[in-house]
């Protein structure tokens with residue numbers, strides 16, 4: 001039986017992840033949150049995999065744990081800085097690591113579709129809109145950033161958040177990224193492509209968090225069959 005710890009275990013995602021791990025036969029040997037995250041550095045028991053849905057501030061402890069125990073890491077924490085993402089990538093030189101801003105199969109397909117449409121409709125205006133529950137800490141969502149990268153893989157185009165006041169006409173090539181917060185929305189992502197007299201909109205709507213949980217635990221199971229490396233969700237799940 002494979003063993004696991006959950007980082008952010010008392011959170012909205014962490015509680016569901018723990019249940020899913022147990023349902024899939026994992027032995028869950030620890031749960032870590034703000035008050036005991038320091039234990040990851042030296043005290044926490046070894047496990048085959050650490051599943052992390054917490055906050056960027058916990059990453060040093062997750063990394064220390066993985067280096068000490070050799071555990072695989074499945075991270076879904078968003079709001080990580082580029083330097084923190086590099087640290088996770090570097091961990092992949094010795095450990096099995098996956099980080100994904102979204103563990104839903106539908107969003108994986110949305111990313112592919114977005115890249116295709118962006119190439120097909122080059123020159124159209126693009127606006128990305130994400131909507132989440134009123135407790136979400138980071139904005140824009142990690143998924144919105146991934147969709148932005150799908151539209152503009154080289155990251156060269158100007159990115160605009162909220163528009164207010166007199167800002168002048170839309171700058172050609174710019175990409176709007178907008179965050180909406182309210183209620184209990186599990187996560188909606190829209191990519192609008194505007195041409196002359198026409199609009200194409202790709203939408204993904206999560207109606208529960210279970211999709212992310214199912215995807216993350218499936219990724220954990222698959223990751224444990226792989227060699228050390230830094231994996232992305234699309235490649236790991238679809239090959």
Ligand SMILES: NC(=O)C1=CN([C@@H]2O[C@H](COP(=O)(O)OP(=O)(O)OC[C@H]3O[C@@H](n4cnc5c(N)ncnc54)[C@H](OP(=O)(O)O)[C@@H]3O)[C@@H](O)[C@H]2O)C=CC1
Pocket residue numbers: 007008009010011012013014032033034035037053054055056057058075076077078079100101102103104138212
């Ligand atoms: N990749 C994906 O598919 C998805 C990613 N997410 C991401 O997962 C993360 C968690 O989301 P959610 O469960 O809604 O958030 P919650 O706020 O419900 O849970 C966060 C958990 O992390 C813990 N935590 C916060 N800060 C630290 C810290 N410094 N060290 C250790 N633990 C900490 C909290 O502990 P305490 O209770 O003690 O405060 C809490 O238990 C977010 O980054 C979110 O964007 C969410 C859904 C899907």
Ligand SMILES: O=C(O)C1=N[C@H](C(=O)O)C[C@H](O)C1
Pocket residue numbers: 078101102132136137140141142143144186187188
């Ligand atoms: O915080 C959330 O809830 C979610 N966060 C992820 C993100 O930032 O993209 C994924 C999902 O949309 C839910």
